[in-house]
Amino acid sequence: MSRYHLFGAALLLSLAGAANATSFVVTTDAVVGAVAASTDATSDISSSFRDDKIVQAARDDAASFVGSEGAIRGAKLESAFVHIRQQLPALQASDAQLARAILAL
Template sequence: MTAIRLFGLAALLSLSSMASATSFVGTTDMIGRALISTTDGISDLSSSLKDDKIVLAARDDAASFVASQGEIRGARLHAALQHIRTQAPQLNASDLQLAEAILAL
């Protein structure tokens, strides 16, 4: 191969690796922002629910739910999740995330 072709190949390889790195950074930034907004929403919610009797009564059910990876769902946890979702309909959190927030109270 000639020197010009080798230089051109090297330039193309370096450009393709930069494009991959840029898309990776963009993807991780997007995921990070989504996690931060969910965490902020859960922390705001947990501070407002510290004295809520329905939520506090569901702590044992929440512990079972988290420990079983969502297999065990008690009636008190079900009621608390419904209550939380009516109090904060804008919150986009999974049942597992909400159960962990209940445990953190």
């Protein structure tokens, strides 16, 4: 092999390694961002609603919701979702995240 071929192969391998590292960093950042958003939602809810009667009354419904992967939606849980979203309008959390946060209280 000529020196140019070896140099070209080395260059391609280094670029491929950099691309894989960049891909890994982007994927890791996306996963960490999603976990951080979920954690932020949980901490916002738990600090604000620990003693809230509407939210506390929805714990059993939240357990059913989480256990059934969203298939069972009780009236108390729906009421808690509305109450939480009225109290924290900037909160961007899914119903599943809210139900898990209610269980974490």
